[in-house]
Amino acid sequence: MKTVKLAAGMILLLTVACQQKTIEEEHDPHPETLTSWTEDFEVFSEFTYHPSEGEVEALVCVTRLEDFSPVSDLDIVIALTDEHTGETIHSQPLEYVSRGIYKGFMAVKQTHYALTYHVKEKGQAYQIDAPDSLHLGQHHHGEEDEHGEEEDAGAFSFLKEQQWSVDFQVGLPQWGPVYKSLKAYGQIQPKAGNEIVMTAPVSGVAVAAAWPVAGTYVKKGEPLISMIPAVMQDTSLADLETNVSRLKQQLTILNKRVERMQRLLDSGNISRWEFENELLQRDIIQSELQNAKKNLKTVRSLRKAQKGKQEVVTLTAPFDGAVVHVKVTPKQFIDAGTEMIHIVKPNPVYLNLSVSLKQQALLGGGLKGAYIRSSAQNQPHFVGPDLIQFLSTTPGTNPATGKLSALFELRLDNELLPFKSIVEAELLLETQGEGLLVPASAVIDDAGQDVIYVQLAGESFKRHEVHVLAIQGNRAWVEGIDRQQRIVVQGGYALRRTEMIGSGSFSGHSH
Secondary structure (H helix, E strand, C coil): CHHHHHHHHHHHHHHHHHHHHHHHHHHCCCCEEEEEECCCEEEEEEEEEECCCCEEEEEEEEEECCCCEECCCCEEEEEEEECCCCCEEECCCCEEEECCEEEEEEECCCCEEEEEEEEEECCEEEEEECCCCEECCCCCCCCECCCCCECCCCCEECCHHHHHHCCCEEECCEEEEEEEEEEEEEEEEECCCCEEEEECCCCEEEECCCCCCCCCEECCCCEEEEEEECCCCCCCHHHHHHHHHHHHHHHHHHHHHHHHHHHHHHCCCCCHHHHHHHHHHHHHHHHHHHHHHHHHHHHHHHHHCCCCCCCCEEEECCCCEEEEEECCCCCCEECCCCEEEEEECCCCEEEEEEECHHHHCCHHHCCCEEEEEECCCCCCEEECHHHEEEEEECCCCCCCCCCEEEEEEECCCCCCCCCCCEEEEEEEEEEEEEEEEEEHHHCEEECCEEEEEEECCCCEEEEEECEEEEEECCEEEEECCCCCCEEEEECHHHHHHHHHHCCCCCCCCCC
16 A cells, blocks of 8 residues: 555656646747848847747847848738648737837747748838748757757857947958058148149238138139229239239249150159149149239229229139138238138049058059058058059159158049048059958957857857958958858957856846
């Protein structure tokens, strides 16, 4: 009898234990996770299976890959297709929970389904097929995942809410050419002839219907500033005529000098920079002559004008360009010849680099592009081979530095690289091979070891040690990852902090 009672008691205990385990599993189910990528979106989902209720709870997080931001204005319907019968069931439109997060429930009869999302955004429809099947209720901590593979050792979680709250971006490595390069420092300068400081043609009061402002763009012939001349009784027409004659003589001399400099340039005895500076001096005298002629004409006409009649002299833009500086104020009285407004053509510009004799020998083979970074910029700006052209180098070295000046023309708006900017340039020369290229921002210095974080799934990441073969501009040539792996290209240091402290303060999604 005691034996029977003992056996019955053990059976009762086992039954209670099994029931308790079943209750715990049903009340604390482990969600299945699937991540899908398109060109526009990343869709990360958690599916929690409730077998006793015959339903699955879906939590869907949608990220726009362009700026890695949560997408909150979507209509989402989930379609589950039975892999055996082909029967498809659809969810109701998912409920919006919070930024980028949607939630819904579906009644299910099987545990293996093909998964598809039907998404609408502002009238645009998308069909997103999950890359893997959904296997409900078969994934448990410490066991194999839904594909029969052990979970990656060293993987850790970084939730979507965390990703969206920092400067974060994920991308794919690229296979591409790696170039030999030349690094040098220099300055951005206006191209000769593309810069002019306009002076007051007559003495008088400066006025304008719309006063020009530094940084604005003007069209050729556009009125800039007008002058109401102040003609004094002792104004000498003879002095004005003498000034015009003097400027004509100077212009004649400069024209001859330009012709001589052209011959010297053609024979390689001077640099293009010296030649174009001479052109600029000639253009300045030519502009002064035009202003002097206007001044003379204005004074002559005013002398003949009827009493009380007011005439104005207007400065107009000599070319399409940008206003660099306005040196006078409205209604200010200024003397003839006073500098009034500084205008430049912002494109193209000159890049003047200081190079060694050894570097000069590398410049003859053409350029594949360049990375240029000013002291005010964190990231270099890439200039394609069609936007940069090598012009010349000076025939002699600078006595102070022992280097040559190499001149390049950049077809690049000076808003990106302002005039007089001190820049570091990396000129790309011939190709030296091909390799796996990632943004330099993807490489994290972890106590002297270069690492890149790989995205295994929507919220799962893993640290990979890499070997950096070279840094070229804003790209790094690396070994240690595969071309197909999605990597964190921005925000790696946030992942490093999370990896060091474990899962951090986040314990789950806000739903």
